[in-house]
Amino acid sequence: MAGKQAEAIGKLVVIGVGLIGGSVACGARQRRLCQETIGVVRDAETARLAVEAGVVDRACLNIEEVAPKLGEGDLVMVAVPTLAVEEVLRQLQVCLSSEVTVTDGASVKGSVAEAARRVYGLLPAQLVLGHPIAGSEKSGVSAANPNLYVDHRVILTPTAETGAGHLARVRQLWQGLEAEVVDMPIAEHDDVLGATSHLPHAIAYSLVDTLAHDIDNPNIFRYAAGGFRDFTRIASSDPVMWHDIMKANRHAVVHSLDQFMDNLTRLRAAIERSDGDYLLQMFTRAKTARDCYTRLSSPNDETPE
Amino acid sequence: MAGKQAEAIGKLVVIGVGLIGGSVACGARQRRLCQETIGVVRDAETARLAVEAGVVDRACLNIEEVAPKLGEGDLVMVAVPTLAVEEVLRQLQVCLSSEVTVTDGASVKGSVAEAARRVYGLLPAQLVLGHPIAGSEKSGVSAANPNLYVDHRVILTPTAETGAGHLARVRQLWQGLEAEVVDMPIAEHDDVLGATSHLPHAIAYSLVDTLAHDIDNPNIFRYAAGGFRDFTRIASSDPVMWHDIMKANRHAVVHSLDQFMDNLTRLRAAIERSDGDYLLQMFTRAKTARDCYTRLSSPNDETPE
Numbered sequence: 001m002a003g004k005q006a007e008a009i010g011k012l013v014v015i016g017v018g019l020i021g022g023s024v025a026c027g028a029r030q031r032r033l034c035q036e037t038i039g040v041v042r043d044a045e046t047a048r049l050a051v052e053a054g055v056v057d058r059a060c061l062n063i064e065e066v067a068p069k070l071g072e073g074d075l076v077m078v079a080v081p082t083l084a085v086e087e088v089l090r091q092l093q094v095c096l097s098s099e100v101t102v103t104d105g106a107s108v109k110g111s112v113a114e115a116a117r118r119v120y121g122l123l124p125a126q127l128v129l130g131h132p133i134a135g136s137e138k139s140g141v142s143a144a145n146p147n148l149y150v151d152h153r154v155i156l157t158p159t160a161e162t163g164a165g166h167l168a169r170v171r172q173l174w175q176g177l178e179a180e181v182v183d184m185p186i187a188e189h190d191d192v193l194g195a196t197s198h199l200p201h202a203i204a205y206s207l208v209d210t211l212a213h214d215i216d217n218p219n220i221f222r223y224a225a226g227g228f229r230d231f232t233r234i235a236s237s238d239p240v241m242w243h244d245i246m247k248a249n250r251h252a253v254v255h256s257l258d259q260f261m262d263n264l265t266r267l268r269a270a271i272e273r274s275d276g277d278y279l280l281q282m283f284t285r286a287k288t289a290r291d292c293y294t295r296l297s298s299p300n301d302e303t304p305e
Numbered sequence: 306m307a308g309k310q311a312e313a314i315g316k317l318v319v320i321g322v323g324l325i326g327g328s329v330a331c332g333a334r335q336r337r338l339c340q341e342t343i344g345v346v347r348d349a350e351t352a353r354l355a356v357e358a359g360v361v362d363r364a365c366l367n368i369e370e371v372a373p374k375l376g377e378g379d380l381v382m383v384a385v386p387t388l389a390v391e392e393v394l395r396q397l398q399v400c401l402s403s404e405v406t407v408t409d410g411a412s413v414k415g416s417v418a419e420a421a422r423r424v425y426g427l428l429p430a431q432l433v434l435g436h437p438i439a440g441s442e443k444s445g446v447s448a449a450n451p452n453l454y455v456d457h458r459v460i461l462t463p464t465a466e467t468g469a470g471h472l473a474r475v476r477q478l479w480q481g482l483e484a485e486v487v488d489m490p491i492a493e494h495d496d497v498l499g500a501t502s503h504l505p506h507a508i509a510y511s512l513v514d515t516l517a518h519d520i521d522n523p524n525i526f527r528y529a530a531g532g533f534r535d536f537t538r539i540a541s542s543d544p545v546m547w548h549d550i551m552k553a554n555r556h557a558v559v560h561s562l563d564q565f566m567d568n569l570t571r572l573r574a575a576i577e578r579s580d581g582d583y584l585l586q587m588f589t590r591a592k593t594a595r596d597c598y599t600r601l602s603s604p605n606d607e608t609p610e
Binding site: 133134153155182184188191192193195196197199200201202203204205206207208209210211212213214215217219220221222223224225227228229230231232233234235236237238239240242243246247250253254256257258259260261262263264265267268271272274276279280282283284285286287289290291292293294 | 438439458460487489493496497498500501502504505506507508509510511512513514515516517518519520522524525526527528529530532533534535536537538539540541542543544545547548551552555558559561562563564565566567568569570572573576577579581584585587588589590591592594595596597598599
């Protein structure tokens with residue numbers, strides 16, 4: 001992006017001020033990354049909470065109230081559940097100037113790109129798709145945290161259609177929030193996240209459901225060991241959000257699930273035949289990979305409960 | 306146990322001063338729960354470390370050095386990997402008086418009971434099998450922690466053969482270490498732990514192995530989200546220990562794995578056919594169960610890295 005100096009951000013409009021959008025809004029507001037921070041929320045109570053908590057300067061209930069007044073230099077962030085992005089884009093397509101930069105924070109990028117093509121007939125230059133790799137099993141406006149993205153990675157998935165100025169503006173927002181911005185093709189993003197995030201969530205939900213409902217022991221959780229709490233933390237994540245993600249990225253998730261189930265089936269067979277060599281080699285290989293990952297990843301990737 | 310007042314513990318001999326045994330030794334020593342704490346270790350370097358770190362009063366390399374001098378009121382804790390317990394019992398059977406209380410900390414109880422029957426021809430009254438539900442992915446004498454068991458559950462699995470005085474003495478040790486002691490039949494222990502501990506470890510090792518070796522993307526871990534670190538922490542556990550546990554409890558583990566894989570197969574099918582109702586119901590059910598578990602479990606069940 002050398003030579004492409006982004007202008008300062010004007011108005012920042014965040015549609016959906018839950019964990020992801022609320023953290024962008026209050027992080028940008030506290031750091032004075034934009035002239036005004038406006039939240040678009042679904043009810044008056046959330047609007048009141050968002051303003052009271054200092055997450056936004058002001059909040060309104062309809063995109064149509066704020067979108068027509070935006071122009072070049074302004075930025076709209078769509079931070080609603082993955083499958084709700086299309087309906088928001090449909091509203092923006094009607095009332096938003098093509099000069100306004102639009103980005104999102106959805107966990108799946110291929111489905112959002114498809115939605116945009118359905119709405120606009122193509123991927124508009126103003127639309128910069130992105131995904132901050134930061135989360136928590138918490139949700140809602142009360143989970144907003146101005147430092148959520150500090151030292152976390154944000155993946156942007158620009159295409160040939162993406163406008164360079166719009167891309168620079170979105171990059172500037174995330175860098176202002178102290179995130180590390182990485183570019184990646186849409187398909188690679190969905191494969192990587194399908195394997196490292198969506199697959200673990202499917203496994204965690206399934207494990208907890210198995211123990212709670214398939215196993216005939218009402219006290220099963222009473223004697224769960226310490227590691228169980230960490231291992232199942234992601235099963236406390238928002239069911240609606242994860243319903244959307246699994247549907248939106250179903251091909252990649254099913255592919256990852258198949259690879260995992262193949263591996264687990266081999267492990268099951270090794271346990272059944274008491275194949276000590278297999279067990280020791282596999283556990284050692286996995287421990288080495290996991291210890292190596294721990295050294296690579298930042299301490300801020302830790303998710304406290 | 307009313308009316309069965311346990312005598313004070315005399316000598317406490319801990320065979321194997323890793324995380325489990327070392328934490329018993331230094332916890333008992335700091336709280337003055339016994340007259341002397343003696344470690345039996347495998348090499349001179351570990352002996353030196355264990356004494357220097359204050360884990361034990363003294364350490365020796367052979368059970369035969371210390372066992373013949375023990376009598377009623379003394380307690381031997383066998384804290385070696387699950388499949389190594391039999392060899393230790395074989396040595397104790399030769400050189401230890403039947404008046405000395407013996408307990409263990411192995412993660413599987415059925416296999417240890419079978420080993421004892423092979424060694425002694427029956428379950429000796431002096432042998433009280435137990436399992437502290439506290440752990441960490443750390444191991445070795447440097448992981449010993451005098452407060453590891455505070456507010457953690459310890460499961461004892463006494464049988465009709467277990468001597469009441471021996472049972473009381475072991476209970477007294479764990480209560481002295483501030484643990485909550487629970488009694489449970491051997492088979493129930495192995496089923497419950499198979500489902501809540503051994504199954505999650507099998508899954509975590511298999512997931513990390515899948516991502517590290519089956520998926521064709523060398524950067525896969527770079528973009529792993531925050532929850533991934535918690536989710537895979539248990540895959541950094543000691544491979545030898547878990548090799549032993551999977552072999553020792555293989556019937557229960559395979560049974561739990563089958564139930565989990567059935568559940569996961571149903572989830573996979575629901576994702577593939579985009580069955581939103583199924584996904585939302587299952588994720589909601591699992592989140593409710595997991596949130597309920599979190600409220601039940603003690604904050605000390607948290608395993609910091």
